[in-house]
Amino acid sequence: xxxxxxxxxxxxxxxxxxxxxxxxxxxxxxxxxxxxxxxxxxxxxxxxxxxxxxxxxxxxxxxxxxxxxxxxxxxxxxxxxxxxxxxxxxxxxxxxxxxxxxxxxxxxxxxxxxxxxxxxxxxxxxxxxxxxxxxxxxxxxxxxxxxxxxxxxxxxxxxxxxxxxxxxxxxxxxxxxxxxxxxxxxxxxxxxxxxxxxxxxxxxxxxxxxxxxxxxxxxxxxxxxxxxxxxxxxxxxxxxxxxxxxxxxxxxxxxxxxxxxxxxxxxxxxxxxxxxxxxxxxxxxxxxxxxxxxxxxxxxxxxxxxxxxxxxxxxxxxxxxxxxxxxxxxxxxxxxxxxxxxxxxxxxxxxxxxxxxxxxxxxxxxxxxxxxxxxxxxxxxxxxxxxxxxxxxxxxxxxxxxxxxxxxxxxxxxxxxxxxxxxxxxxxxxxxxxxxxxxxxxxxxxxxxxxxxxxxxxxxxxxxxxxxxxxxxxxxxxxxxxxxxxxxxxxxxxxxx
Amino acid sequence: xxxxxxxxxxxxxxxxxxxxxxxxxxxxxxxxxxxxxxxxxxxxxxxxxxxxxxxxxxxxxxxxxxxxxxxxxxxxxxxxxxxxxxxxxxxxxxxxxxxxxxxxxxxxxxxxxxxxxxxxxxxxxxxxxxxxxxxxxxxxxxxxxxxxxxxxxxxxxxxxxxxxxxxxxxxxxxxxxxxxxxxxxxxxxxxxxxxxxxxxxxxxxxxxxxxxxxxxxxxxxxxxxxxxxxxxxxxxxxxxxxxxxxxxxxxxxxxxxxxxxxxxxxxxxxxxxxxxxxxxxxxxxxxxxxxxxxxxxxxxxxxxxxxxxxxxxxxxxxxxxxxxxxxxxxxxxxxxxxxxxxxxxxxxxxxxxxxxxxxxxxxxxxxxxxxxxxxxxxxxxxxxxxxxxxxxxxxxxxxxxxxxxxxxxxxxxxxxxxxxxxxxxxxxxxxxxxxxxxxxxxxxxxxxxxxxxxxxxxxxxxxxxxxxxxxxxxx
Numbered sequence: 001x002x003x004x005x006x007x008x009x010x011x012x013x014x015x016x017x018x019x020x021x022x023x024x025x026x027x028x029x030x031x032x033x034x035x036x037x038x039x040x041x042x043x044x045x046x047x048x049x050x051x052x053x054x055x056x057x058x059x060x061x062x063x064x065x066x067x068x069x070x071x072x073x074x075x076x077x078x079x080x081x082x083x084x085x086x087x088x089x090x091x092x093x094x095x096x097x098x099x100x101x102x103x104x105x106x107x108x109x110x111x112x113x114x115x116x117x118x119x120x121x122x123x124x125x126x127x128x129x130x131x132x133x134x135x136x137x138x139x140x141x142x143x144x145x146x147x148x149x150x151x152x153x154x155x156x157x158x159x160x161x162x163x164x165x166x167x168x169x170x171x172x173x174x175x176x177x178x179x180x181x182x183x184x185x186x187x188x189x190x191x192x193x194x195x196x197x198x199x200x201x202x203x204x205x206x207x208x209x210x211x212x213x214x215x216x217x218x219x220x221x222x223x224x225x226x227x228x229x230x231x232x233x234x235x236x237x238x239x240x241x242x243x244x245x246x247x248x249x250x251x252x253x254x255x256x257x258x259x260x261x262x263x264x265x266x267x268x269x270x271x272x273x274x275x276x277x278x279x280x281x282x283x284x285x286x287x288x289x290x291x292x293x294x295x296x297x298x299x300x301x302x303x304x305x306x307x308x309x310x311x312x313x314x315x316x317x318x319x320x321x322x323x324x325x326x327x328x329x330x331x332x333x334x335x336x337x338x339x340x341x342x343x344x345x346x347x348x349x350x351x352x353x354x355x356x357x358x359x360x361x362x363x364x365x366x367x368x369x370x371x372x373x374x375x376x377x378x379x380x381x382x383x384x385x386x387x388x389x390x391x392x393x394x395x396x397x398x399x400x401x402x403x404x405x406x407x408x409x410x411x412x413x414x415x416x417x418x419x420x421x422x423x424x425x426x427x428x429x430x431x432x433x434x435x436x437x438x439x440x441x442x443x444x445x446x447x448x449x450x451x452x453x454x455x456x457x458x459x460x461x462x463x464x465x466x467x468x469x470x471x472x473x474x475x476x477x478x479x480x481x482x483x484x485x486x487x488x489x490x491x492x493x494x495x496x497x
Numbered sequence: 498x499x500x501x502x503x504x505x506x507x508x509x510x511x512x513x514x515x516x517x518x519x520x521x522x523x524x525x526x527x528x529x530x531x532x533x534x535x536x537x538x539x540x541x542x543x544x545x546x547x548x549x550x551x552x553x554x555x556x557x558x559x560x561x562x563x564x565x566x567x568x569x570x571x572x573x574x575x576x577x578x579x580x581x582x583x584x585x586x587x588x589x590x591x592x593x594x595x596x597x598x599x600x601x602x603x604x605x606x607x608x609x610x611x612x613x614x615x616x617x618x619x620x621x622x623x624x625x626x627x628x629x630x631x632x633x634x635x636x637x638x639x640x641x642x643x644x645x646x647x648x649x650x651x652x653x654x655x656x657x658x659x660x661x662x663x664x665x666x667x668x669x670x671x672x673x674x675x676x677x678x679x680x681x682x683x684x685x686x687x688x689x690x691x692x693x694x695x696x697x698x699x700x701x702x703x704x705x706x707x708x709x710x711x712x713x714x715x716x717x718x719x720x721x722x723x724x725x726x727x728x729x730x731x732x733x734x735x736x737x738x739x740x741x742x743x744x745x746x747x748x749x750x751x752x753x754x755x756x757x758x759x760x761x762x763x764x765x766x767x768x769x770x771x772x773x774x775x776x777x778x779x780x781x782x783x784x785x786x787x788x789x790x791x792x793x794x795x796x797x798x799x800x801x802x803x804x805x806x807x808x809x810x811x812x813x814x815x816x817x818x819x820x821x822x823x824x825x826x827x828x829x830x831x832x833x834x835x836x837x838x839x840x841x842x843x844x845x846x847x848x849x850x851x852x853x854x855x856x857x858x859x860x861x862x863x864x865x866x867x868x869x870x871x872x873x874x875x876x877x878x879x880x881x882x883x884x885x886x887x888x889x890x891x892x893x894x895x896x897x898x899x900x901x902x903x904x905x906x907x908x909x910x911x912x913x914x915x916x917x918x919x920x921x922x923x924x925x926x927x928x929x930x931x932x933x934x935x936x937x938x939x940x941x942x943x944x945x946x947x948x949x950x951x952x953x954x955x956x957x958x959x960x961x962x963x964x965x966x967x968x969x970x971x972x
Contacts, residue, residue, distance in 0.1 A: 068959075072958070188909060195888060
């Protein structure tokens with residue numbers, strides 16, 4: 001059975017299909033394109049599940065690609081190497097799942113130019129999977145850069161024929177450019193860190209290699225290690241985002257079409273957290289332990305500041321976007337604890353938040369699609385017209401504020417426990433104590449969202465809107481099922497580590 | 498002397514023969530037969546490329562009393578220059594159509610420029626170098642001015658004036674060098690200065706020489722001319738102007754830095770500073786520009802600055818990265834200008850004029866988009882590998898250059914912004930105003946072939962990097 005499980009296929013299949021879809025030879029019939037792409041996403045999800053089923057954490061999947069019998073850039077020691085360990089495996093399945101949901105959700109949100117749209121979505125998937133599975137710094141960086149182009153087009157593209165202001169048009173273009181420039185700025189600083197890491201490892205260790213396994217615990221002087229760590233953290237901090245570098249996120253998430261917002265918040269942000277884990281946490285533990293208290297304070301600021309910012313928003317997508325930043329702070333805090341509980345909490349929260357944010361963006365998208373409006377001051381009483389959506393919204397919002405029975409509850413509690421048990425510094429305990437009451441803030445803005453848009457006097461303007469369709473039901477149902485399954489049986493993920 | 502010719506100079510001689518042939522044809526052939534001028538040029542260039550096989554490279558060969566030399570390094574640069582010449586002459590179809598009667602003269606000048614470029618790389622003597630540079634510059638004035646209209650004349654005149662300044666700088670440096678060493682021969686200068694403590698005069702002289710050479714590539718204090726020159730020049734000539742002088746001058750500058758002028762620390766710092774200022778100037782200037790040609794002018798200047806920083810930190814490893822970067826850069830640039838050539842030349846080429854072209858001509862616009870992405874350094878193209886390789890060379894030169902590298906890296910973010918500005922209108926849905934493209938086979942061939950090489954090098958870089966390392970280690 002295992003001979004069918006190939007990492008290159010897992011990563012490059014979407015890339016190949018995207019080239020096929022965009023080529024002029026492929027059919028122009030938009031319905032065929034949509035169904036074909038959905039089929040590909042489904043197949044990919046099943047394939048990743050298959051890989052998960054055969055996954056053995058003692059023997060992670062490793063695969064190396066050779067070109068004409070040579071390494072990719074042999075003279076620089078860059079190998080095209082992929083490695084799927086437990087963290088990568090979980091995130092790979094999450095990626096595959098979120099993209100599947102996004103492709104299902106695309107039906108009503110993407111009306112134009114579907115060939116290009118699905119090609120870009122597949123390309124983005126390839127890039128993100130590449131980031132999660134790369135075993136070499138430069139390959140990681142390659143996929144990190146590759147993701148910019150499809151992400152730009154997906155955020156800034158005009159997928160609805162410009163029918164509604166706000167979701168498409170000029171604002172979307174600007175926020176896409178903002179996203180690309182912020183990420184590129186971060187990645188250039190990150191490249192400096194990678195190059196320094198590569199060279200100091202070469203001169204001190206004598207191994208001309210950029211693969212993670214050769215760099216772990218290399219005897220680089222601590223001062224240089226700290227410099228490298230700062231460079232890398234700026235790069236990942238843009239993506240995560242850590243607070244002063246976050247301003248691209250609300251714009252990008254608000255202006256992107258619904259399925260793209262789902263992908264961005266569900267998976268793309270996790271690449272930043274994964275990068276911190278792979279580079280700082282695992283490869284340069286010494287400098288990470290030095291940085292952890294400072295990062296924990298930044299994480300706390302993330303949680304507090306964005307919670308207040310989210311409370312001030314009136315656009316429901318912006319509320320969800322700010323809540324994402326807040327949650328990413330929690331993920332960062334878990335990692336800063338630098339112990340097993342913190343790390344598994346962090347990984348668990350990546351999955352939980354990925355699912356929750358997919359659901360929330362889906363709800364926001366459905367409301368917007370029906371009401372042509374996202375302002376909570378104008379929306380009112382839509383629960384009366386959309387009872388089924390209301391049911392889902394209540395459950396998913398409860399999940400997002402950390403009510404027991406749902407997955408985020410587990411990860412929030414574990415994060416706090418991890419930070420309390422951390423033996424790095426007293427600062428971690430301090431942040432843990434403070435972040436616990438502050439998590440209540442999340443219920444403030446989320447319940448405000450629920451209260452203002454779903455309850456209240458039913459507005460007459462919305463009398464004719466329909467309840468959710470089968471596609472939307474499937475997406476929300478899948479999200480909810482995932483949240484409940486992982487909430488009841490968290491060991492499914494925690495046992496992987 | 499005959500030995501010298503047969504050992505290393507056959508390609509030069511072949512090109513020279515074709516220059517004379519073109520001049521004779523320009524007198525005797527009827528202007529109606531203008532289109533054969535291009536064929537004669539292409540034939541000449543191809544035969545010169547074939548004759549490169551006869552050049553002796555192992556061991557180094559010195560001809561004409563040490564004034565010309567040849568090794569695998571010069572062979573590679575000669576080959577690249579001829580290849581660029583080949584692609585550019587394929588693109589000259591539209592230009593030649595407008596100057597019918599002068600087509601043969603035009604192509605004679607074009608071949609002269611290639612000849613001069615090859616001579617610059619092989620020069621082992623400041624006098625030979627000087628004469629070759631002047632030959633290249635003078636040919637360039639005529640090539641720039643060959644297009645009809647006011648702007649091309651303005652561009653040519655500006656280029657002439659700035660070239661005069663740079664020539665002055667160069668000669669000033671050479672005269673000092675002659676004063677110190679009593680020789681203009683590079684090998685002699687190297688022997689005399691190699692074991693000496695570098696004097697102030699020596700540093701000033703080497704700074705002047707190198708600045709004089711690179712100011713033709715639009716580095717900071719002498720950079721403004723490139724805007725007007727690019728604005729006024731026809732795109733096939735731009736394809737030539739942005740590649741051949743760059744190859745030739747970086748070819749000789751790198752060799753000068755590696756062996757005769759390598760022991761001046763001041764030179765390194767001046768060049769690093771110049772490079773940084775150039776990158777800053779070019780990348781910030783282009784942010785507000787809307788004209789595609791001006792943006793590419795800034796991009797040419799910025800790319801020169803990246804190469805210059807790596808070249809100034811002299812080492813064999815850096816040299817290999819510089820060669821690799823130049824090779825990749827040349828292909829991207831020719832591809833870009835081939836697309837502008839297909840698009841047709843107008844004085845104003847605003848970014849909005851390209852709206853929606855991707856949905857009209859997917860293949861050609863896709864190839865162009867790939868080349869622009871390669872210039873921006875996005876993966877699966879050679880630009881990504883070339884940038885990483887080049888920056889790795891700078892990073893390996895020591896912690897003191899890390900701030901320089903960081904500044905360059907941050908400036909490439911601005912570069913990405915203006916490349917996106919070129920790229921995004923291509924995919925705009927609103928395609929009113931733009932016409933669909935009509936291209937002949939030669940133009941399509943150049944565009945698609947160079948874009949294909951860009952992608953192939955991006956996927957399989959090892960072979961090319963290995964070649965560059967071989968050449969750098971054999972210098």
